[in-house]
Amino acid sequence: MTNKLSTQPYKGTRDFLPEEMSIRTQLFETLFQAVESFGFQRYDGPVLESAEIYEAKSGEEIANQQLYSLVDKGNRRLALRPEMTPSVARMIARSAGTLSFPARWYSHVNCHRYERPQRGRVREHWQLNVDMFGSESAEAEVEIFDLIHALLGAMGASDDQYVLRVNDRILVEAALTNHVGVPEEKRTDVGMIIDRWEKVNEAARAKAMAELGLDGAPFERLCELVNMDLDAYCQAAGPEAVERSRIVAIIREKQSQAPIQFDPMIMRAFNYYTSTVFEVFDTDPKNRRSIFGGGRYDDLASLFTKQKIPGIGFGMGDVTTWNFMESHGLLPKPDTGAQVYLFSTEAEGQAMVRQAARTFRQAGYRTSTAMGPTRMRNGLKQANRMGVIFAGIIGTSEIENNSLTIKNMKLGDQDIVDQETLLDHLKSFMIQPVKYR
Amino acid sequence: MTNKLSTQPYKGTRDFLPEEMSIRTQLFETLFQAVESFGFQRYDGPVLESAEIYEAKSGEEIANQQLYSLVDKGNRRLALRPEMTPSVARMIARSAGTLSFPARWYSHVNCHRYERPQRGRVREHWQLNVDMFGSESAEAEVEIFDLIHALLGAMGASDDQYVLRVNDRILVEAALTNHVGVPEEKRTDVGMIIDRWEKVNEAARAKAMAELGLDGAPFERLCELVNMDLDAYCQAAGPEAVERSRIVAIIREKQSQAPIQFDPMIMRAFNYYTSTVFEVFDTDPKNRRSIFGGGRYDDLASLFTKQKIPGIGFGMGDVTTWNFMESHGLLPKPDTGAQVYLFSTEAEGQAMVRQAARTFRQAGYRTSTAMGPTRMRNGLKQANRMGVIFAGIIGTSEIENNSLTIKNMKLGDQDIVDQETLLDHLKSFMIQPVKYR
Numbered sequence: 001m002t003n004k005l006s007t008q009p010y011k012g013t014r015d016f017l018p019e020e021m022s023i024r025t026q027l028f029e030t031l032f033q034a035v036e037s038f039g040f041q042r043y044d045g046p047v048l049e050s051a052e053i054y055e056a057k058s059g060e061e062i063a064n065q066q067l068y069s070l071v072d073k074g075n076r077r078l079a080l081r082p083e084m085t086p087s088v089a090r091m092i093a094r095s096a097g098t099l100s101f102p103a104r105w106y107s108h109v110n111c112h113r114y115e116r117p118q119r120g121r122v123r124e125h126w127q128l129n130v131d132m133f134g135s136e137s138a139e140a141e142v143e144i145f146d147l148i149h150a151l152l153g154a155m156g157a158s159d160d161q162y163v164l165r166v167n168d169r170i171l172v173e174a175a176l177t178n179h180v181g182v183p184e185e186k187r188t189d190v191g192m193i194i195d196r197w198e199k200v201n202e203a204a205r206a207k208a209m210a211e212l213g214l215d216g217a218p219f220e221r222l223c224e225l226v227n228m229d230l231d232a233y234c235q236a237a238g239p240e241a242v243e244r245s246r247i248v249a250i251i252r253e254k255q256s257q258a259p260i261q262f263d264p265m266i267m268r269a270f271n272y273y274t275s276t277v278f279e280v281f282d283t284d285p286k287n288r289r290s291i292f293g294g295g296r297y298d299d300l301a302s303l304f305t306k307q308k309i310p311g312i313g314f315g316m317g318d319v320t321t322w323n324f325m326e327s328h329g330l331l332p333k334p335d336t337g338a339q340v341y342l343f344s345t346e347a348e349g350q351a352m353v354r355q356a357a358r359t360f361r362q363a364g365y366r367t368s369t370a371m372g373p374t375r376m377r378n379g380l381k382q383a384n385r386m387g388v389i390f391a392g393i394i395g396t397s398e399i400e401n402n403s404l405t406i407k408n409m410k411l412g413d414q415d416i417v418d419q420e421t422l423l424d425h426l427k428s429f430m431i432q433p434v435k436y437r
Numbered sequence: 438m439t440n441k442l443s444t445q446p447y448k449g450t451r452d453f454l455p456e457e458m459s460i461r462t463q464l465f466e467t468l469f470q471a472v473e474s475f476g477f478q479r480y481d482g483p484v485l486e487s488a489e490i491y492e493a494k495s496g497e498e499i500a501n502q503q504l505y506s507l508v509d510k511g512n513r514r515l516a517l518r519p520e521m522t523p524s525v526a527r528m529i530a531r532s533a534g535t536l537s538f539p540a541r542w543y544s545h546v547n548c549h550r551y552e553r554p555q556r557g558r559v560r561e562h563w564q565l566n567v568d569m570f571g572s573e574s575a576e577a578e579v580e581i582f583d584l585i586h587a588l589l590g591a592m593g594a595s596d597d598q599y600v601l602r603v604n605d606r607i608l609v610e611a612a613l614t615n616h617v618g619v620p621e622e623k624r625t626d627v628g629m630i631i632d633r634w635e636k637v638n639e640a641a642r643a644k645a646m647a648e649l650g651l652d653g654a655p656f657e658r659l660c661e662l663v664n665m666d667l668d669a670y671c672q673a674a675g676p677e678a679v680e681r682s683r684i685v686a687i688i689r690e691k692q693s694q695a696p697i698q699f700d701p702m703i704m705r706a707f708n709y710y711t712s713t714v715f716e717v718f719d720t721d722p723k724n725r726r727s728i729f730g731g732g733r734y735d736d737l738a739s740l741f742t743k744q745k746i747p748g749i750g751f752g753m754g755d756v757t758t759w760n761f762m763e764s765h766g767l768l769p770k771p772d773t774g775a776q777v778y779l780f781s782t783e784a785e786g787q788a789m790v791r792q793a794a795r796t797f798r799q800a801g802y803r804t805s806t807a808m809g810p811t812r813m814r815n816g817l818k819q820a821n822r823m824g825v826i827f828a829g830i831i832g833t834s835e836i837e838n839n840s841l842t843i844k845n846m847k848l849g850d851q852d853i854v855d856q857e858t859l860l861d862h863l864k865s866f867m868i869q870p871v872k873y874r
């Protein structure tokens with residue numbers, strides 16, 4: 001075969017070689033532990049879902065432009081999930097009869113979106129999804145904010161390295177009506193203008209408002225609104241909305257440990273959010289970007305069931321999280337590969353190599369062996385290249401005595417150990433095997 | 438909205454609710470540890486790959502009938518990976534310049550095949566993929582067999598509960614030529630007849646051979662061949678093939694700990710295997726089915742590179758593994774959800790509930806809290822339903838004294854603990870938090 005196929009992964013997707021995978025695994029294991037400490041339970045669902053669940057609720061950009069869709073041989077219209085929330089709403093609706101609410105669920109899934117690859121955006125990314133179902137209480141908001149604080153803390157981030165920007169669509173809708181004078185049928189469109197506020201310039205915002213027939217005074221009042229502090233915004237929204245909003249008391253009474261900031265510009269693009277919305281931002285001036293976000297959705301399960309099941313949650317993607325950690329020097333070091341390398345200089349030593357390897361593994365060491373007789377020099381070179389702690393050598397005298405020479409590759413000293421007592425010997429070592437999991 | 442969407446997952450795919458997910462997670466974590474103890478390093482790759490890498494090497498059934506394919510908006514022909522081996526061959530070829538061989542890699546990925554769903558077959562399954570690259574030595578075979586033994590052992594399986602059935606395509610090809618008299622151009626077709634030997638009846642085998650013009654004496658000799666023991670088969674294949682085969686010495690000298698059986702009927706359907714092939718079977722007479730399998734492929738990286746990189750490996754799917762473990766009573770118990778449930782009977786106790794929850798989490802307990810003031814009776818009922826170890830109760834007197842009543846839900850006794858000294862108290866508990874990870 002002369003024409004070789006490309007070794008590159010499909011555009012916008014990534015190979016994770018062992019070093020990168022070790023970082024990703026450690027990162028997510030840390031997150032899993034933090035989420036589980038709050039009593040959240042892991043679930044999983046299929047990559048392929050019926051396309052219509054996204055068309056109904058995910059928002060136009062995702063459904064029309066970003067969806068990877070296909071038709072199977074049975075003529076079913078399918079999509080690769082672009083996000084997890086519709087899937088989990090389906091699963092919650094499916095099992096609502098046997099669940100005890102509130103249900104705290106998390107997952108770790110890959111999602112696909114057709115986007116132009118750029119910094120922070122890929123076509124397949126890995127996401128931690130965290131959702132609580134079945135509670136309308138503001139306590140759910142506090143728990144989710146505290147959990148975000150715990151997650152970022154577990155990653156090593158201090159409270160000044162990020163900010164949790166919070167808003168409430170209940171307040172926004174009331175303020176748009178009462179303060180800006182936006183008619184109900186144009187509120188969604190104005191919401192999208194707010195959502196893109198920081199991504200475009202003044203002229204573009206004005207133009208977008210003008211296209212809705214809301215130039216002049218409404219536009220000026222909108223500009224006021226997106227720069228208001230919480231007290232002014234509550235005035236603009238009016239007492240009924242303030243009463244219904246969960247975030248006002250949380251912020252005023254500092255009920256959560258997270259570094260929370262009220263921010264009228266936070267909207268989130270998904271159609272399904274109905275109240276609290278939030279986004280976590282890096283505070284580094286060089287990297288003021290959204291790391292991840294989420295919100296409350298009262299109505300998503302209604303696609304599938306008559307039962308009303310409110311939810312609140314967020315999805316945390318690996319790319320933006322990785323970038324945040326990298327720019328703050330918080331990424332874990334890759335820790336992968338063998339800690340022990342065993343070889344024999346003789347063909348008849350291979351059985352002893354395998355026997356010694358079993359003992360090292362039993363003692364908890366990640367142990368690799370040579371694939372056949374290996375010269376001393378090459379074996380030690382290989383042990384060095386692999387960065388192992390110990391090299392184990394079986395030469396002619398070790399074969400004769402049923403022993404093993406163990407060389408500490410960090411300190412340089414070595415021991416001859418009887419194979420019969422190897423396990424006891426390993427248990428007495430000062431250097432214990434390190435597990436990265 | 439009146440027409441509700443279906444809550445069922447797409448046909449042939451599965452939702453994993455927390456209990457099932459806990460079993461799956463524990464199962465694979467056990468496997469990961471066993472694989473890593475052999476020095477294998479985890480990697481990952483994209484779900485979407487260029488369709489052509491499967492068309493070239495995966496075999497006709499997969500490429501023509503089972504592939505989920507799509508065309509992206511840039512007109513690229515893509516497929517959802519039906520298996521991991523072509524992807525990992527691509528990645529190894531891509532990074533061959535910087536790798537140290539032999540490279541020991543493993544992954545845990547979901548694969549998609551369009552199949553009629555039935556016991557043991559689904560359209561999306563999760564797979565542990567284990568491959569060693571860059572060694573032609575029979576030591577690689579021994580290591581892979583020993584690793585399979587370690588994996589099954591880690592799952593709790595004893596050596597009599599499964600058998601590793603091993604064959605070698607080098608021997609098969611020689612035996613087909615020398616003993617059966619199959620011309621070279623018909624060897625692949627006869628190989629497929631052997632592959633399906635146990636799945637069809639005598640008449641179907643005879644018919645398939647007749648279609649190749651090999652009825653009569655060749656068919657009789659083929660029937661002989663697939664029932665030969667190792668010595669007879671080596672005779673049939675001839676000394677040159679026996680010399681090249683790696684498995685003959687491994688079996689005769691019992692070099693591996695695994696329960697190995699030479700089996701002339703093992704072929705494996707993938708086109709890319711070139712020598713050793715193997716399949717692990719359940720020995721339970723009620724469940725004599727293949728759990729998983731693999732083999733040696735000398736040529737797969739050649740799709741991507743001129744460099745010759747031989748490999749040997751296997752893919753272990755979650756469905757057949759789960760069935761095997763279930764039928765032998767080896768499945769781990771679900772261990773998920775909170776170990777501690779905290780509530781206050783009073784609204785003003787919520788802040789203390791959150792504070793106590795932080796302390797329990799710090800001490801390592803998976804801790805859940807009530808979403809607002811909760812009556813004693815309801816709180817204890819909820820704690821019972823959740824199956825927690827401890828319920829923590831904050832009533833009016835606990836609020837007054839800044840304390841917490843901790844009730845042991847298993848033993849029934851309770852303690853009143855000062856919030857200030859809660860952490861020390863928790864550390865002194867006889868019952869330590871159990872981590873399922």
